Amino acid sequence: MLGGVAVGAALGVLAAFLGQVRAPEGLLLLLILAGGVAGAFTLSRRILHVGAGTLALLLSLCLLTPVLRGPLNALTLSQPPQRADAIVVLGGGVQCGTRALEGSSQTRLLAGLELWRAGYAPTVTVSEQSDVFSATCPKMSVIEREVIQALYPQNGPQVVTLTNVTTTTDEAARVRDLVAARGWKQILLVTSPSHSRRAAGIFASQGVTVISVPAPETRFDSTLPLPSDRLYALQTVLYEWLSRIKERVGGTQER
Known part of the structure; x- marks a missing residue:
């Protein structure tokens, strides 16, 4: 025993x-x-x-061994950025106790702001998470707006909040509504590399065609030189695979 x-x-x-x-x-x-x-x-x-x-x-x-390089690359959809109407920065999470953005959220936001600063689009979206998992957790959108305000106190981007979202599907639905209401034609989608292909597919299922411009991967070296990199890559690959399986059997999609 x-x-x-x-x-x-x-x-x-x-x-x-x-x-x-x-x-x-x-x-x-x-x-x-x-x-x-x-x-x-x-x-x-x-x-x-x-x-x-x-x-x-x-x-x-x-x-x-670097056996996960192939599966990891298959999760990524990276396309050259083009002029667009908006830059959609998908939410990655927030630390409730410290009131700080998780690493993926921070990286995605900064990558989206780099695209705005380069002149690709005038508008950046941020996501406000729902209270499904924690009603006491600070809103990610509020923290992201504070970061943007601190970086660009004047003449910053136009910021639009995608309200009450739990999953990427919710974010895609909010953007679909904005496309219809504002006449947006082209969207730049910013998320983590391993999430990019699945996210683009979710947006396409909502009738929103996007250009996928993933943020840099900061959790591990994507060339997988070290066992620690491979361990985090395994975590990422399994999460994405399980999310796809869960979606196909009709379960609640993951973020």
Whole structure:
């Protein structure tokens, strides 16, 4: 049973990191208990060990070789920027406790502002997250507006807020409405590289054709020279794959 608990704890930590689960403590506890129960019986213990061993081999392959370069590149849609009516900066998250933008949000916003400063479009959109996950969390759009105001106290971009969004589909729907109301013809879409192809597809499903101009990847080196880079790349690839699977089976789409 102790061996099963140890395997369950290891699987829980791996799941919490790679799956970016929203309640890692609960999942960790469940896997610890399940591992302990499985370890108490011969057949289930063998199944647990074989499964954990197979997973360890696959994880080692991903960590020791750059095998994820292909899958990672397949997630990215990068196109040359063109003159447009608006730059849509997709939300990446906010740290509720520190009231700071997550790294992906910061990078996307700065990339969008670089496009504005280069004269590609006069308008930048920011996203206001809904209260689905935390009603007490500061609004991402408010923080982003503060960043823009601090960087450009005068003569900054026109900023439009996409209100009450939970997923990329919500953002695409808000932009679709703006396209109809304002007569926008061309949109520059800024998000993380690994999210760019899926995001462009979601916007296309809403009838909005975009030019995908991803922000730089800052979480890891996309050439995957180090095991740490490959570990974060594995997290990213799994998240995007699972998001696609979840969408195809009719589940709630991820951000």
